[in-house]
Amino acid sequence: MDQQRILDLKRFYAAIARLQAMNGGVRTLATSSGRHSWPRRGVYFFIEDGEVRSDTGEGPRVVRVGTHALKTDSGTSLWTRLSQHRGQLKSGGGNHRGSIFRLIVGSSLMARDGHICRTWGMGNTANSEIRAGEIALEQAVSRVIGAMPFVWIAIDDEPGTDSQRGYIERNAIALLSNFGKEPLDAPSPGWLGHSCKGGRIRSSGERIRQSGLWNSNHVDEEYDAEFLGSLEQLILAMEQAS
Numbered sequence: 001m002d003q004q005r006i007l008d009l010k011r012f013y014a015a016i017a018r019l020q021a022m023n024g025g026v027r028t029l030a031t032s033s034g035r036h037s038w039p040r041r042g043v044y045f046f047i048e049d050g051e052v053r054s055d056t057g058e059g060p061r062v063v064r065v066g067t068h069a070l071k072t073d074s075g076t077s078l079w080t081r082l083s084q085h086r087g088q089l090k091s092g093g094g095n096h097r098g099s100i101f102r103l104i105v106g107s108s109l110m111a112r113d114g115h116i117c118r119t120w121g122m123g124n125t126a127n128s129e130i131r132a133g134e135i136a137l138e139q140a141v142s143r144v145i146g147a148m149p150f151v152w153i154a155i156d157d158e159p160g161t162d163s164q165r166g167y168i169e170r171n172a173i174a175l176l177s178n179f180g181k182e183p184l185d186a187p188s189p190g191w192l193g194h195s196c197k198g199g200r201i202r203s204s205g206e207r208i209r210q211s212g213l214w215n216s217n218h219v220d221e222e223y224d225a226e227f228l229g230s231l232e233q234l235i236l237a238m239e240q241a242s
Contacts, residue, residue, distance in 0.1 A: 009056040019151045029086035030146030038079040039154030043067045043168050046150040053185040061185045064214035067169045069159040087142035094138045106141045112195035174223035177211040187212040
């Protein structure tokens with residue numbers, strides 16, 4: 001087994017545990033709203049019930065890493081991005097065309113549970129009639145994502161591809177990913193992601209299944225272990241400020 005990657009994963013999960021303690025535990029999107037205190041920008045880490053670490057210690061494994069506002073001049077906040085993944089509390093629906101996370105979870109539910117939604121992932125917009133036909137699957141997606149616990153780290157840097165948020169995101173994904181590697185902390189046999197077909201981007205299905213993550217970007221990249229030091233320094237600064 002890759003002993004260095006095991007050590008780096010243990011170090012990563014120790015950082016996640018510090019974030020969890022500092023944030024007062026994990027939250028779920030089903031119980032979160034914009035009224036909570038959120039940093040303007042940051043990186044988020046989702047875990048999933050039933051998905052546990054098997055090679056790097058005890059506890060749940062991270063199944064998705066994400067951030068926002070990587071394009072120059074983007075004004076998207078952390079909560080705005082999280083709310084796009086959550087969907088609408090009142091109706092239970094959502095907009096999978098505005099969230100790749102929702103798109104791939106819906107694709108997986110269709111493959112596993114037999115949901116039929118012929119317009120899923122088609123086009124960048126949809127009229128009210130099409131949206132009405134998608135509501136049942138959107139609601140199912142909201143239930144799955146809304147139940148996933150998550151933690152976040154505040155990184156209030158400027159939007160751009162060279163942002164520290166992007167650096168942390170892509171290296172965390174590359175470290176966690178099992179794509180093209182000997183699996184570490186492999187997903188459980190019942191993990192929903194095994195059924196992912198990728199939606200409109202078919203190649204992403206294989207990347208999700210092989211990586212064991214609800215991510216398709218960066219899963220085939222090498223990670224820079226130096227990002228762990230940056231992550232730890234950011235957490236230390238948050239701890240000292242609290």
